[in-house]
Amino acid sequence: MDAVSARSSRVVILGGGPGGYEAALVAAHLGASVTVVERDGLGGAAVLTDCVPSKTLISTADYMSDFETAHHLGVHLEDSEGDAVADAVADLAEVNRRVLDLAAAQSTDISARLAEVGVRVVAGRGALTSASTVRVESGDGVEHLETDVVLLATGATPRVMDTARPDGERILTWQQVYDLEALPERLVVVGSGVTGAELAQAYLGLGSDVVLVSSRDRVLPGEDPDAAQVIEDVFTKRGMEVLGRSRMAAVERTADGVVVRLEDGREVAGSHALLAVGSVPQTRGIGLEEVGVELTPSGHVHVDRVSRTSVRGVYAAGDCTGVLPLASVAAMQGRIAMSHALGDAVAPLDLRVVSANIFTDPEIATVGVSQKDVDDEVVDAEVLMLPLSRNARAKMLGITDGFVKLFAQKGSGAVVGGVVVAPRASELIFPVTLAVQHRLNVDQVAATFTVYPSLSGSIAEAARRLHSTD
Ligand SMILES: Cc1cc2nc3c(=O)[nH]c(=O)nc-3n(C[C@H](O)[C@H](O)[C@H](O)COP(=O)(O)OP(=O)(O)OC[C@H]3O[C@@H](n4cnc5c(N)ncnc54)[C@H](O)[C@@H]3O)c2cc1C
Numbered sequence: 299m300d301a302v303s304a305r306s307s308r309v310v311i312l313g314g315g316p317g318g319y320e321a322a323l324v325a326a327h328l329g330a331s332v333t334v335v336e337r338d339g340l341g342g343a344a345v346l347t348d349c350v351p352s353k354t355l356i357s358t359a360d361y362m363s364d365f366e367t368a369h370h371l372g373v374h375l376e377d378s379e380g381d382a383v384a385d386a387v388a389d390l391a392e393v394n395r396r397v398l399d400l401a402a403a404q405s406t407d408i409s410a411r412l413a414e415v416g417v418r419v420v421a422g423r424g425a426l427t428s429a430s431t432v433r434v435e436s437g438d439g440v441e442h443l444e445t446d447v448v449l450l451a452t453g454a455t456p457r458v459m460d461t462a463r464p465d466g467e468r469i470l471t472w473q474q475v476y477d478l479e480a481l482p483e484r485l486v487v488v489g490s491g492v493t494g495a496e497l498a499q500a501y502l503g504l505g506s507d508v509v510l511v512s513s514r515d516r517v518l519p520g521e522d523p524d525a526a527q528v529i530e531d532v533f534t535k536r537g538m539e540v541l542g543r544s545r546m547a548a549v550e551r552t553a554d555g556v557v558v559r560l561e562d563g564r565e566v567a568g569s570h571a572l573l574a575v576g577s578v579p580q581t582r583g584i585g586l587e588e589v590g591v592e593l594t595p596s597g598h599v600h601v602d603r604v605s606r607t608s609v610r611g612v613y614a615a616g617d618c619t620g621v622l623p624l625a626s627v628a629a630m631q632g633r634i635a636m637s638h639a640l641g642d643a644v645a646p647l648d649l650r651v652v653s654a655n656i657f658t659d660p661e662i663a664t665v666g667v668s669q670k671d672v673d674d675e676v677v678d679a680e681v682l683m684l685p686l687s688r689n690a691r692a693k694m695l696g697i698t699d700g701f702v703k704l705f706a707q708k709g710s711g712a713v714v715g716g717v718v719v720a721p722r723a724s725e726l727i728f729p730v731t732l733a734v735q736h737r738l739n740v741d742q743v744a745a746t747f748t749v750y751p752s753l754s755g756s757i758a759e760a761a762r763r764l765h766s767t768d
């Protein structure tokens with residue numbers, strides 16, 4: 299499609315999360331007439347209930363943990379009488395108000411940006427009636443939108459088990475915790491994936507007693523094993539009870555709280571339970587199968603690397619595709635879809651260069667190939683891991699847990715991946731991402747100046763130690 303036809307094209311996007319709204323911006327920029335149909339609010343689950351709220355909550359928990367480590371740096375907190383102050387106290391109602399206000403403000407900013415570029419937003423639930431017609435049900439009735447291009451960006455929703463039904467009061471999904479007025483006394487978090495690990499540590503930092511029910515051998519299965527070990531050690535060191543190899547069978551209300559029944563018969567009592575047992579894509583009941591859009595056995599929309607579905611003119615992006623459930627990937631898939639559909643230059647999605655971060659304390663940031671790829675001999679790489687405890691800046695900052703790990707291709711020395719476990723690892727991973735994306739070798743990274751003293755000095759040092767003398 300040339301630029302003229304892009305200008306006369308109509309695009310309808312189902313879902314206003316990062317997959318949907320980033321695509322809308324690109325399509326509007328290319329001159330298309332764009333409508334976003336959104337059921338719950340612009341920004342999607344990412345902004346309203348998942349990514350943004352959890353990271354805002356974690357910011358408060360991180361701030362609180364600084365008080366705990368203050369004495370290591372020679373700081374003692376006293377009240378006006380000169381008596382030692384034992385604890386900082388989080389007012390959860392206030393914290394949650396801040397979380398929800400910030401999410402709402404972010405959603406408003408997205409609305410303003412879409413309005414600025416002329417995108418029409420329809421509040422309602424959309425469904426396909428053909429590859430070129432979308433039916434929208436809203437408070438105002440039913441509308442049928444004719445279109446040339448459809449983008450499905452309907453996201454995912456928390457998985458609910460029949461034996462553990464959330465009630466919004468004591469048994470909660472991660473989307474329901476922001477209505478709590480007081481801190482749970484004893485929170486049982488079920489599921490030790492990224493969502494469970496991040497929120498378990500957040501509530502521990504805020505002052506709850508936390509039990510983490512993990513069905514696997516260790517927390518954060520699927521992540522770098524060295525990084526996951528550091529995080530599990532930090533969890534237990536700070537007083538979290540981690541129950542490994544413990545699969546939840548059911549969660550029930552009791553007179554004054556909840557009981558989590560494990561498959562092996564054990565019971566874990568708590569004041570509240572937080573279910574973090576995964577998500578399901580929102581792809582059912584919206585006409586996809588009827589129109590011929592192919593779904594995978596898990597219910598995700600099957601897409602190729604330019605976000606095409608099995609039906610011409612219908613694209614999909616984000617968590618409904620299950621490609622890699624990250625806001626950044628959803629946004630990239632959405633942008634790629636629109637560039638492809640509207641005839642602009644486009645490079646297919648490249649997952650090898652996605653950087654991701656787990657917002658525990660310390661954070662875990664990763665990019666490129668993984669330890670598993672190396673162990674499984676998918677990639678022939680040298681691995682170098684450098685603990686941060688020997689870094690001068692880390693000592694000054696009181697950082698005891700964490701490391702930098704680099705993967706360098708044997709022979710060429712090209713940096714093909716890395717892991718950083720550190721406070722603000724999300725910021726520190728960027729130089730490694732640059733190296734991976736632009737195929738810099740370890741000598742190029744090592745020869746780049748770093749500030750002294752700095753945590754990033756350990757990245758250059760790791761590269762230096764990977765220098766090959768063959
Ligand atoms: C607790 C948690 C924390 C996370 N933290 C991070 C993080 O720190 N960084 C990161 O990169 N990723 C994070 N993620 C992942 C990230 O939130 C998702 O990858 C992202 O939301 C996917 O965006 P999306 O556009 O596909 O879908 P969503 O953000 O889910 O948006 C989809 C939207 O579509 C709407 N919708 C659905 N069906 C219809 C319909 N039929 N008609 C109209 N509208 C519809 C929904 O109402 C929703 O608003 C986190 C996830 C969770 C669960």
Ligand SMILES: NC(=O)c1ccc[n+]([C@@H]2O[C@H](COP(=O)([O-])OP(=O)(O)OC[C@H]3O[C@@H](n4cnc5c(N)ncnc54)[C@H](O)[C@@H]3O)[C@@H](O)[C@H]2O)c1
Pocket residue numbers: 488489490491492493494496511512513514519544545546547574575576577622623624654655656657
């Ligand atoms: N910081 C971030 O970027 C961030 C944060 C949260 C989520 N995410 C994205 O969302 C994806 C999904 O993460 P998630 O943690 O929500 O889901 P997940 O599916 O990765 O983890 C769910 C965990 O619950 C466990 N589980 C399932 N049933 C159980 C049971 N009955 N008892 C005990 N444990 C049980 C599973 O074994 C699994 O480890 C991540 O891979 C990531 O891409 C990203």
